[in-house]
Amino acid sequence: MSEHLSPSALLAWYAESKRDLPWRHTDDAWKILLSEILLQQTQVSRGIHYWQKLVKRFPTPQSMADAEVDEVLHLWQGAGYYSRARRLHALSVQVCLPTIEGGFNGNLPLTAPALLTLPGIGPYTAAAVASIAYGEPVACVDGNIRRVMARQSKRLDPSVKEVETWANAVLYHDDAGDWNQALMELGATVCTPKRPLCGQCPVASTCAGKSTPLLYPQPKKVKRKRLDLKCTLRFDTNGLPELVQRGNDGLLAGMWGPPMGDGIDVTGLEYLGVVEHTLSHRDIFVEVWHGSCHRGTEPSTVALSSLDRKILALGGI
Numbered sequence: 425m426s427e428h429l430s431p432s433a434l435l436a437w438y439a440e441s442k443r444d445l446p447w448r449h450t451d452d453a454w455k456i457l458l459s460e461i462l463l464q465q466t467q468v469s470r471g472i473h474y475w476q477k478l479v480k481r482f483p484t485p486q487s488m489a490d491a492e493v494d495e496v497l498h499l500w501q502g503a504g505y506y507s508r509a510r511r512l513h514a515l516s517v518q519v520c521l522p523t524i525e526g527g528f529n530g531n532l533p534l535t536a537p538a539l540l541t542l543p544g545i546g547p548y549t550a551a552a553v554a555s556i557a558y559g560e561p562v563a564c565v566d567g568n569i570r571r572v573m574a575r576q577s578k579r580l581d582p583s584v585k586e587v588e589t590w591a592n593a594v595l596y597h598d599d600a601g602d603w604n605q606a607l608m609e610l611g612a613t614v615c616t617p618k619r620p621l622c623g624q625c626p627v628a629s630t631c632a633g634k635s636t637p638l639l640y641p642q643p644k645k646v647k648r649k650r651l652d653l654k655c656t657l658r659f660d661t662n663g664l665p666e667l668v669q670r671g672n673d674g675l676l677a678g679m680w681g682p683p684m685g686d687g688i689d690v691t692g693l694e695y696l697g698v699v700e701h702t703l704s705h706r707d708i709f710v711e712v713w714h715g716s717c718h719r720g721t722e723p724s725t726v727a728l729s730s731l732d733r734k735i736l737a738l739g740g741i
Protein backbone atom coordinates (compact mmCIF):
# COMPACT_ATOMS: atom_id res chain seq x y z
CA MET A 425 0.00 0.00 0.00
CA SER A 426 1.36 3.41 -0.95
CA GLU A 427 2.08 5.53 2.11
CA HIS A 428 4.68 7.83 0.61
CA LEU A 429 2.74 10.69 -0.90
CA SER A 430 4.98 13.70 -1.24
CA PRO A 431 3.69 16.40 1.15
CA SER A 432 5.58 19.14 -0.64
CA ALA A 433 4.27 18.19 -4.09
CA LEU A 434 0.66 17.84 -2.96
CA LEU A 435 0.66 20.98 -0.80
CA ALA A 436 2.38 23.05 -3.51
CA TRP A 437 -0.20 21.86 -6.03
CA TYR A 438 -3.01 22.71 -3.60
CA ALA A 439 -1.64 26.20 -2.94
CA GLU A 440 -1.43 26.81 -6.67
CA SER A 441 -4.58 25.09 -7.95
CA LYS A 442 -7.22 25.08 -5.23
CA ARG A 443 -10.61 26.49 -6.05
CA ASP A 444 -11.32 29.89 -4.53
CA LEU A 445 -14.15 28.94 -2.18
CA PRO A 446 -15.43 31.47 0.36
CA TRP A 447 -14.98 29.22 3.42
CA ARG A 448 -11.30 28.94 2.54
CA HIS A 449 -10.91 32.57 3.59
CA THR A 450 -11.91 32.07 7.21
CA ASP A 451 -10.51 30.26 10.23
CA ASP A 452 -13.78 30.62 12.13
CA ALA A 453 -14.69 27.06 13.18
CA TRP A 454 -18.45 27.75 13.09
CA LYS A 455 -18.32 29.00 9.50
CA ILE A 456 -16.14 26.06 8.48
CA LEU A 457 -18.57 23.69 10.16
CA LEU A 458 -21.46 25.23 8.20
CA SER A 459 -19.59 24.63 4.95
CA GLU A 460 -18.80 21.01 5.84
CA ILE A 461 -22.40 20.21 6.75
CA LEU A 462 -23.70 21.84 3.57
CA LEU A 463 -21.19 20.10 1.33
CA GLN A 464 -22.09 16.65 2.67
CA GLN A 465 -24.97 16.46 0.21
CA THR A 466 -25.04 19.69 -1.77
CA GLN A 467 -22.87 20.50 -4.80
CA VAL A 468 -20.14 23.08 -4.23
CA SER A 469 -21.62 25.59 -6.67
CA ARG A 470 -24.98 25.57 -4.86
CA GLY A 471 -23.34 25.20 -1.47
CA ILE A 472 -21.67 28.62 -1.86
CA HIS A 473 -25.04 30.33 -2.17
CA TYR A 474 -26.46 28.61 0.91
CA TRP A 475 -23.28 29.08 2.93
CA GLN A 476 -23.33 32.83 2.28
CA LYS A 477 -26.97 33.06 3.36
CA LEU A 478 -26.34 31.01 6.50
CA VAL A 479 -23.22 32.91 7.54
CA LYS A 480 -24.95 36.24 7.04
CA ARG A 481 -28.03 35.34 9.09
CA PHE A 482 -26.31 33.09 11.64
CA PRO A 483 -22.74 34.35 12.12
CA THR A 484 -22.40 32.54 15.47
CA PRO A 485 -23.84 29.43 17.15
CA GLN A 486 -25.73 31.75 19.53
CA SER A 487 -27.48 33.57 16.67
CA MET A 488 -28.79 30.22 15.40
CA ALA A 489 -29.68 28.92 18.86
CA ASP A 490 -31.77 32.07 19.43
CA ALA A 491 -33.72 31.47 16.20
CA GLU A 492 -36.59 29.05 15.64
CA VAL A 493 -35.73 25.85 13.78
CA ASP A 494 -38.32 26.92 11.18
CA GLU A 495 -36.17 29.87 10.22
CA VAL A 496 -33.17 27.60 9.64
CA LEU A 497 -35.34 25.28 7.54
CA HIS A 498 -36.67 28.24 5.57
CA LEU A 499 -33.15 29.38 4.77
CA TRP A 500 -32.18 25.83 3.86
CA GLN A 501 -35.05 25.33 1.43
CA GLY A 502 -33.86 24.02 -1.93
CA ALA A 503 -30.61 22.63 -0.49
CA GLY A 504 -32.19 19.23 0.22
CA TYR A 505 -31.64 16.75 3.04
CA TYR A 506 -33.47 18.94 5.50
CA SER A 507 -32.61 16.80 8.49
CA ARG A 508 -29.21 18.49 8.29
CA ALA A 509 -30.82 21.86 9.04
CA ARG A 510 -32.73 20.44 11.98
CA ARG A 511 -29.62 18.80 13.43
CA LEU A 512 -27.59 21.96 12.87
CA HIS A 513 -30.11 23.92 14.90
CA ALA A 514 -30.00 21.27 17.65
CA LEU A 515 -26.20 21.49 17.56
CA SER A 516 -26.27 25.26 18.02
CA VAL A 517 -28.62 24.91 20.99
CA GLN A 518 -26.36 22.33 22.63
CA VAL A 519 -23.22 24.38 22.01
CA CYS A 520 -24.86 27.39 23.66
CA LEU A 521 -25.82 25.56 26.85
CA PRO A 522 -23.67 26.25 29.90
CA THR A 523 -20.91 23.74 30.60
CA ILE A 524 -22.68 22.29 33.62
CA GLU A 525 -25.61 21.37 31.38
CA GLY A 526 -23.39 19.60 28.84
CA GLY A 527 -22.84 22.59 26.56
CA PHE A 528 -19.88 24.72 25.56
CA ASN A 529 -20.95 28.25 26.57
CA GLY A 530 -21.58 29.29 22.95
CA ASN A 531 -18.21 28.25 21.49
CA LEU A 532 -17.63 25.19 19.35
CA PRO A 533 -15.52 22.60 21.16
CA LEU A 534 -11.84 22.61 20.24
CA THR A 535 -11.08 18.96 19.49
CA ALA A 536 -12.37 16.30 17.09
CA PRO A 537 -13.54 13.95 19.91
CA ALA A 538 -15.51 16.78 21.54
CA LEU A 539 -17.02 17.86 18.20
CA LEU A 540 -18.14 14.25 17.71
CA THR A 541 -20.45 14.55 20.71
CA LEU A 542 -22.60 17.16 18.94
CA PRO A 543 -25.82 16.36 17.00
CA GLY A 544 -25.24 15.65 13.30
CA ILE A 545 -21.44 15.50 13.58
CA GLY A 546 -19.82 12.30 12.36
CA PRO A 547 -16.14 11.35 12.19
CA TYR A 548 -15.61 13.08 8.84
CA THR A 549 -17.04 16.45 9.88
CA ALA A 550 -15.31 16.37 13.27
CA ALA A 551 -11.95 15.66 11.62
CA ALA A 552 -12.47 18.23 8.88
CA VAL A 553 -13.40 21.05 11.29
CA ALA A 554 -10.74 20.18 13.87
CA SER A 555 -7.96 19.96 11.27
CA ILE A 556 -8.98 22.96 9.16
CA ALA A 557 -9.98 25.34 11.97
CA TYR A 558 -7.62 24.22 14.75
CA GLY A 559 -4.81 22.39 12.92
CA GLU A 560 -5.44 19.21 14.90
CA PRO A 561 -3.50 16.36 13.26
CA VAL A 562 -6.48 14.15 12.51
CA ALA A 563 -7.13 12.53 9.13
CA CYS A 564 -10.37 12.90 7.15
CA VAL A 565 -12.00 10.10 5.24
CA ASP A 566 -14.54 10.91 2.54
CA GLY A 567 -15.45 9.56 -0.88
CA ASN A 568 -12.78 11.62 -2.65
CA ILE A 569 -10.04 10.41 -0.33
CA ARG A 570 -11.26 6.83 -0.66
CA ARG A 571 -10.94 7.06 -4.44
CA VAL A 572 -7.44 8.53 -4.27
CA MET A 573 -6.43 5.82 -1.78
CA ALA A 574 -7.93 3.01 -3.90
CA ARG A 575 -6.04 4.19 -6.99
CA GLN A 576 -2.77 4.95 -5.24
CA SER A 577 -2.87 1.47 -3.67
CA LYS A 578 -4.68 -0.47 -6.43
CA ARG A 579 -7.49 -1.51 -4.10
CA LEU A 580 -10.79 -2.59 -5.64
CA ASP A 581 -13.00 -2.23 -2.58
CA PRO A 582 -11.16 -0.78 0.41
CA SER A 583 -13.06 -0.85 3.70
CA VAL A 584 -13.58 2.26 5.81
CA LYS A 585 -10.98 0.93 8.22
CA GLU A 586 -8.42 0.46 5.44
CA VAL A 587 -9.00 3.97 4.09
CA GLU A 588 -8.68 5.37 7.63
CA THR A 589 -5.42 3.50 8.15
CA TRP A 590 -4.07 4.87 4.88
CA ALA A 591 -5.27 8.42 5.58
CA ASN A 592 -3.60 8.33 9.02
CA ALA A 593 -0.40 6.94 7.55
CA VAL A 594 -0.08 9.65 4.90
CA LEU A 595 -1.34 12.53 7.10
CA TYR A 596 1.01 15.52 7.14
CA HIS A 597 0.91 16.47 10.81
CA ASP A 598 2.47 19.92 10.44
CA ASP A 599 -0.43 21.21 8.34
CA ALA A 600 -3.24 18.71 8.70
CA GLY A 601 -5.94 21.18 7.59
CA ASP A 602 -4.36 21.97 4.24
CA TRP A 603 -3.29 18.36 3.83
CA ASN A 604 -6.82 17.02 4.26
CA GLN A 605 -8.22 19.71 1.97
CA ALA A 606 -5.51 19.03 -0.61
CA LEU A 607 -6.32 15.31 -0.74
CA MET A 608 -10.04 16.02 -1.05
CA GLU A 609 -9.40 18.70 -3.68
CA LEU A 610 -7.27 16.23 -5.62
CA GLY A 611 -10.15 13.73 -5.61
CA ALA A 612 -12.69 16.40 -6.56
CA THR A 613 -10.75 18.04 -9.40
CA VAL A 614 -7.97 15.71 -10.68
CA CYS A 615 -8.53 12.14 -9.50
CA THR A 616 -12.18 12.32 -10.53
CA PRO A 617 -14.43 9.25 -10.80
CA LYS A 618 -14.77 9.12 -14.59
CA ARG A 619 -11.94 11.21 -16.08
CA PRO A 620 -8.88 11.21 -13.85
CA LEU A 621 -6.24 13.66 -15.09
CA CYS A 622 -3.22 11.55 -14.25
CA GLY A 623 -0.99 13.71 -16.45
CA GLN A 624 -1.65 16.68 -14.14
CA CYS A 625 -1.53 14.77 -10.87
CA PRO A 626 1.02 15.95 -8.28
CA VAL A 627 1.21 12.49 -6.69
CA ALA A 628 1.32 10.38 -9.85
CA SER A 629 4.83 9.16 -9.01
CA THR A 630 3.52 7.10 -6.07
CA CYS A 631 0.33 5.91 -7.76
CA ALA A 632 0.20 2.15 -8.33
CA GLY A 633 -3.11 2.37 -10.22
CA LYS A 634 -2.40 5.18 -12.64
CA SER A 635 -2.23 2.98 -15.76
CA THR A 636 -5.80 1.71 -15.16
CA PRO A 637 -7.34 4.20 -12.70
CA LEU A 638 -10.94 3.52 -13.71
CA LEU A 639 -10.67 0.03 -12.24
CA TYR A 640 -10.32 1.49 -8.73
CA PRO A 641 -12.38 1.54 -6.66
CA GLN A 642 -15.10 -0.74 -7.99
CA PRO A 643 -18.42 1.11 -8.19
CA LYS A 644 -20.82 0.24 -5.39
CA LYS A 645 -24.14 -1.15 -6.52
CA VAL A 646 -26.84 1.12 -5.18
CA LYS A 647 -30.38 -0.18 -5.22
CA ARG A 648 -32.79 2.61 -6.02
CA LYS A 649 -36.14 2.55 -4.26
CA ARG A 650 -39.39 3.73 -5.74
CA LEU A 651 -41.83 5.63 -3.56
CA ASP A 652 -45.39 6.31 -4.73
CA LEU A 653 -47.31 9.02 -2.89
CA LYS A 654 -50.50 11.03 -3.26
CA CYS A 655 -50.90 14.69 -2.52
CA THR A 656 -53.88 17.02 -2.28
CA LEU A 657 -53.37 20.48 -3.68
CA ARG A 658 -56.27 22.58 -2.46
CA PHE A 659 -56.65 26.31 -2.95
CA ASP A 660 -58.67 28.92 -1.07
CA THR A 661 -60.68 31.65 -2.77
CA ASN A 662 -57.56 33.90 -2.84
CA GLY A 663 -55.58 31.25 -4.74
CA LEU A 664 -53.44 30.32 -1.73
CA PRO A 665 -52.67 26.61 -1.30
CA GLU A 666 -53.33 24.53 1.80
CA LEU A 667 -49.91 23.90 3.35
CA VAL A 668 -49.11 21.80 6.42
CA GLN A 669 -45.92 21.29 8.37
CA ARG A 670 -44.63 17.72 8.29
CA GLY A 671 -43.71 15.85 11.44
CA ASN A 672 -40.25 15.59 12.94
CA ASP A 673 -39.45 12.22 11.38
CA GLY A 674 -39.42 10.77 7.91
CA LEU A 675 -39.28 12.28 4.46
CA LEU A 676 -38.99 16.11 4.40
CA ALA A 677 -39.31 16.27 8.20
CA GLY A 678 -40.21 19.72 9.47
CA MET A 679 -40.71 21.16 5.99
CA TRP A 680 -44.03 22.59 4.80
CA GLY A 681 -46.05 21.46 1.80
CA PRO A 682 -49.43 20.25 0.59
CA PRO A 683 -50.73 17.21 2.51
CA MET A 684 -48.89 14.17 1.12
CA GLY A 685 -48.68 10.47 1.94
CA ASP A 686 -49.48 7.01 0.66
CA GLY A 687 -52.94 6.79 2.22
CA ILE A 688 -54.34 10.22 1.40
CA ASP A 689 -58.06 10.36 0.55
CA VAL A 690 -58.58 11.97 -2.84
CA THR A 691 -62.31 11.30 -3.17
CA GLY A 692 -64.06 14.09 -5.07
CA LEU A 693 -60.81 15.76 -6.17
CA GLU A 694 -59.63 16.38 -9.71
CA TYR A 695 -56.51 14.58 -10.94
CA LEU A 696 -53.80 17.07 -11.97
CA GLY A 697 -50.83 14.87 -12.87
CA VAL A 698 -47.72 13.21 -11.49
CA VAL A 699 -44.64 14.96 -10.16
CA GLU A 700 -41.38 13.00 -10.29
CA HIS A 701 -38.52 13.76 -7.95
CA THR A 702 -35.17 12.05 -7.53
CA LEU A 703 -33.24 11.80 -4.30
CA SER A 704 -29.86 10.06 -4.06
CA HIS A 705 -31.27 6.54 -3.60
CA ARG A 706 -34.93 7.10 -4.20
CA ASP A 707 -37.29 7.91 -7.06
CA ILE A 708 -40.45 9.58 -5.83
CA PHE A 709 -43.67 9.74 -7.82
CA VAL A 710 -46.42 11.96 -6.44
CA GLU A 711 -49.96 11.90 -7.81
CA VAL A 712 -51.37 15.39 -7.39
CA TRP A 713 -55.09 15.92 -6.84
CA HIS A 714 -56.70 19.34 -7.04
CA GLY A 715 -59.50 20.77 -4.88
CA SER A 716 -60.56 23.71 -2.75
CA CYS A 717 -59.96 24.55 0.90
CA HIS A 718 -61.20 27.04 3.41
CA ARG A 719 -57.92 28.80 4.08
CA GLY A 720 -54.52 28.60 2.42
CA THR A 721 -51.01 29.78 3.33
CA GLU A 722 -48.73 32.18 1.49
CA PRO A 723 -45.93 29.86 0.26
CA SER A 724 -43.16 32.44 0.67
CA THR A 725 -43.71 32.52 4.45
CA VAL A 726 -42.82 28.86 5.08
CA ALA A 727 -39.97 26.43 4.33
CA LEU A 728 -40.72 24.40 1.19
CA SER A 729 -38.68 21.58 -0.29
CA SER A 730 -37.86 21.34 -4.01
CA LEU A 731 -40.42 18.56 -4.33
CA ASP A 732 -43.15 20.76 -2.83
CA ARG A 733 -42.19 23.58 -5.17
CA LYS A 734 -42.62 21.25 -8.13
CA ILE A 735 -46.06 20.24 -6.85
CA LEU A 736 -47.11 23.87 -6.42
CA ALA A 737 -45.77 24.62 -9.92
CA LEU A 738 -48.04 21.92 -11.31
CA GLY A 739 -50.92 23.82 -9.71
CA GLY A 740 -49.80 27.08 -11.34
CA ILE A 741 -47.91 28.65 -8.41
Ligand code: SF4
Binds near residue numbers: 622633
Ligand atom coordinates in the same frame (compact mmCIF):
# COMPACT_ATOMS: atom_id res chain seq x y z
S1 SF4 B 1 -2.11 9.38 -10.84
FE1 SF4 B 1 -4.18 9.37 -11.59
S2 SF4 B 1 -5.17 7.69 -10.53
FE2 SF4 B 1 -3.29 8.15 -9.42
S3 SF4 B 1 -3.93 9.56 -7.81
FE3 SF4 B 1 -3.25 10.80 -9.54
S4 SF4 B 1 -5.11 11.22 -10.76
FE4 SF4 B 1 -5.57 9.54 -9.34
